[in-house]
Amino acid sequence: MGITVKFFASVREAVGASSEAMALPDGVTTVGALRAHLAARGDNWQQALGHPALRMAHNQVMCGADAALADGAEVAFFPPVTGG
Secondary structure, three states: OEEEEEEOHHHHHHHOOOEEEEEOOOOOOEHHHHHHHHHOOOHHHHHHHOOOOOEEEEOOEEOOOOOEOOOOOEEEEEOOOOOO
């Protein structure tokens, strides 16, 4: 199963990439499991993806950690947005 992962703003800066095409390892079936898998890559990944208010989208729709992944999906991670 393959997906595209996109990183925005400070998340993009921390991981050093704006997007990545990847095959999912066995057992990674939700957006939350993908987040944990990516965070395990190292300190900069953990810092970028470990924030409790991190925003996530699946196929351009905001979602929670329990959103199921499907082949060809697009997942995006971005920091919380503040206004003012």
